[in-house]
Amino acid sequence: MVSEERVVGYRTAGRVAMVTLDSPQNRNALSSSLLSQLRTALQRAAEDPLVRVVVLGHTGTTFCSGADLREQEEARARTGRSPGAGALAPILVAILDCPKPVVAEVAGAVRGGGMGLVAACDLAVAAEPATFAFSEVRVGVAPAVIAHAVLARMTPAWSAELFLTGRTFSAAEAQSAGLVNRVVPAGELSAEVAGLVSDLVAGAPGAQAEVKRLLARVPRLERGQALEEMVALSERLFSAEEAREGISAFRERRPPSWSG
Numbered sequence: 001m002v003s004e005e006r007v008v009g010y011r012t013a014g015r016v017a018m019v020t021l022d023s024p025q026n027r028n029a030l031s032s033s034l035l036s037q038l039r040t041a042l043q044r045a046a047e048d049p050l051v052r053v054v055v056l057g058h059t060g061t062t063f064c065s066g067a068d069l070r071e072q073e074e075a076r077a078r079t080g081r082s083p084g085a086g087a088l089a090p091i092l093v094a095i096l097d098c099p100k101p102v103v104a105e106v107a108g109a110v111r112g113g114g115m116g117l118v119a120a121c122d123l124a125v126a127a128e129p130a131t132f133a134f135s136e137v138r139v140g141v142a143p144a145v146i147a148h149a150v151l152a153r154m155t156p157a158w159s160a161e162l163f164l165t166g167r168t169f170s171a172a173e174a175q176s177a178g179l180v181n182r183v184v185p186a187g188e189l190s191a192e193v194a195g196l197v198s199d200l201v202a203g204a205p206g207a208q209a210e211v212k213r214l215l216a217r218v219p220r221l222e223r224g225q226a227l228e229e230m231v232a233l234s235e236r237l238f239s240a241e242e243a244r245e246g247i248s249a250f251r252e253r254r255p256p257s258w259s260g
Contacts, residue, residue: 008037009059010044015052015201017045024060029068030113035087042094053200054098055193056121057105066112066135088113088145095120096149096216099209101200105193106171107186111135115179116146119153122212124180125196126171127189132179138166152216154178204242204258 009020019041021028028034045054058064095102095117104117104124110132118124118132134150136143143150143163151159158177162169171183184192200208210233218226237243242258249256 007034008041010041016197017051017054019056021058027062027065028058029065031068031071039091046098053197054100054102055105061108063106063108063110064114066114092116092120092149106130107189116149119149125182125193126180127186128171128183129186130171131168132174133168134163135166206242
């Protein structure tokens with residue numbers, strides 16, 4: 001039995017899980033193998049009690065080129081269906097629902113479905129030479145599966161222009177649109193991500209999981225319901241062990257000792 005080629009790397013460094021798209025020969029296209037291995041890696045990071053932050057990076061000059069069009073064509077010829085869209089959706093959910101902060105480290109080009117991966121991450125840092133495009137309309141389709149994650153981050157004006165034109169845009173424009181948080185020179189990317197990770201690890205893991213949930217939920221609620229739910233959440237968190245440790249550490253002027 002021939003083992004499947006490894007196209008997604010996984011390693012831990014301290015409290016950080018490094019998940020790496022590692023299929024540079026096809027520009028990290030979203031093949032069935034890559035999607036399957038990426039889902040497994042994200043689940044592994046989410047379930048590891050020692051991991052506090054997940055960094056999603058890549059090898060080669062392309063972060064992700066989007067759908068594996070050759071594989072899509074071959075699948076349509078055999079079955080009449082394209083498998084990629086259905087396989088990408090659970091990946092986006094895994095990133096969005098991960099209880100730990102997920103940071104995209106983008107050193108190269110991002111296209112199509114890869115844009116959804118970046119948008120689903122909680123934070124994204126890009127190198128200045130990185131380029132982006134919602135290229136779907138230029139091959140006759142729409143950025144449908146990734147729309148939920150992308151539209152939650154980007155402004156309506158930017159979304160309309162970039163979805164409809166499919167044009168390539170810069171990292172600086174991606175930051176203006178809200179897709180990425182920080183843009184730095186290529187040589188400073190790793191250090192910038194490391195600094196961001198250090199800040200994230202300083203936070204309480206349970207509190208960060210609740211922050212991720214409220215960021216997704218509160219904008220969808222009517223004001224009265226939002227305030228009612230958040231008062232209840234605040235009361236629960238202030239009475240929890242994390243808050244007791246955090247407040248004690250603050251008073252004693254020492255670093256908190258987070259469990260989990």
